[in-house]
Amino acid sequence: MAESAVRLVIHNLAPLLVQEARLLEGIRGKFESIQGELEFIWSFLRDADAKAEKEDMRCCTNMGQAKQGELSNGAIHDTWHNPRVAYLFIEEVEVVGIEYHRDKLMNWLVERPSSHTVISVVGIGGVGKTTLVKKVCDNENVVEHFDCSLLRGMIKQFYKARKEFAPKEIDKMEETELINESRQYLLERRYVVVFDDTWNRCEGLSLAIVSIGGLLSTKVKVVSECIIKILSLSYHDLPYNLKACFLYFGMFLEDYSVDCARLIQLWISKVFVKEKKGITLEEIAQDYLNQLIQRSLVQVANVDYVGSTRSCLVHDMMHEVIISRLEELNFRLVSKQNCLSIERIARCLSIQNKVNAPLESITNSHTRSIIILGVDEVPNFVLLTCFANFKLMRTMDCEGVPIDYIPKEVGNLFHLKYLSSRDTNVQMLPKSISKLHNLETLDLKYFKQVVMIPSGIGYLESLQKLHKVEANSATLIEELGRLRQLRKLNISKLKREDGMVLCLALEKMSYLQSLRISSTSEEEVLELQSMSSPPSLLQTLTLGGQLEKLLEWIPKLKCVARIVLLWSRLMDDSLKVLQALPNLLHLWLYEGYEGKELHFEEGSFQKLKFLRLSSLGGLNRLIIDEGALPFL
Known part of the structure; x- marks a missing residue:
């Protein structure tokens, strides 16, 4: 190494x-x-x-x-994998070798009488127990038969999926209280409980x-x-560049499914990705991830609408391999099982579970990256230590952590490239944020609220990803025009009178690939017609707010693959404009059209793979010509 x-x-x-x-x-x-x-x-x-x-x-x-x-001889089957073969995602119907056991388990679950039954699936690690049980529990017949299913060890994942923090009362409840609570809920329901990684x-x-x-x-x-x-x-x-990327999975909890976009940005901020002329760092990092998947070192957890990997994880046995080698890159874990006082060099810190880590003992300046995971409480001294002591820090990831502010000392982290307070309670950033001239990713996304950004955002000229910010003034929107390196922008609460200023700013963002704009309310009009030269590389466009007519610059988006129109309430048949987009794969209209008829003409939407029409109250006729929507 x-x-x-x-x-x-x-x-x-x-x-x-x-x-x-x-x-x-x-x-x-x-x-x-x-x-x-x-x-x-x-x-x-x-x-x-x-x-x-x-x-x-x-x-x-x-x-x-x-x-x-x-x-x-029957227990082991050696399989040679050719990494040169292009990676293909394995759909459920393509998984082979589990049909007999899958059908047998399904029959036991569905056909047996309703009574308490224990079914054990045993085998050595990595043989496919979890995969088999997941396929069974995801089957439509099983899902319809049971009212609910529960994976032990994943309760907090459910809260996260609902964008909520797990109630603190759960940790304080007595055993009898928890039993009574669960019993009352499950009393009149059929349910299946899966205990994964249970060893007796x-x-x-x-x-x-x-x-x-x-x-x-x-x-x-x-x-x-x-x-x-x-x-x-x-x-x-593995080649040297993939070793560091692979070891970085050790910074996450076992069986933790990490968002690929997040992982790629973390790799880039750690300078694990080697530059190549004519290719973006994101594309190179995505290739790294694909290679790790091809080698079966990383597993695909979820895919997106075009079949690309959305989230991934490593098997628990691979996680053991990684943990045993973390010190090769001076990575350190601070967890309930490993409450260490870090005296040696710690380039990367992963603070995991309910730990009041002894970070006050870390006074050296070697730490470059901090990730906080699964922590129910973060004392103020931990935040102050992170932002005050580590002058060379490049990455600070607080996603899902219960914090409500970012210390003003963040402005001292001149080398910071990645800052995430996604899914936290942070509502405002300090003014010192404008000093971070090397910051590339600022992730503030939270479904319940937007984050107030102070003036000076225009000084962050290296910024590539900015989401989610409130358009609280025309001055702030004008400053966005200085962010010429932006790849992703999510801006909300846009007023109608500020639309023209935003259009002028967007025309300067030649690298922009993803754009999401929402108005102050569902009734507020998005005034975005004045953009004559939209970003030519735009791939994803989401607009939330009324449109008096479909934006004239949308047909110019030759690279766009995904369009979402929320509350647009268009009256003319907008499909006539959208159907000629050559690379459109995903289209969703939610209260986006108030006309009576939609007509999919012959030859339209030649690449569309996903179409969702929701809450189109006035629609009473849908016409689909032969030759339209060939992939649906």
């Missing part, structure tokens, strides 16, 4: 050389000299890593012999524990340790 560290240093030196005009005389030569020496060292480190991999291969041979002697060893019987201990003492290696070693070989085979 040393080669990865050296390669990252080389990669970071290159941008400095480009800025030679800003460097003092003579410094450029020294940078080039250092870069050359590091390239020389890197070649030796690659050779050293190759030798280390040979040692691991010898271990693999021994493990193969152990596998042959200890496991039956020896039933607490002393004789069994002693016997199994004696058996294991005669074994050179435990099978699970052998499996971890085998899985480690996949890690060793």
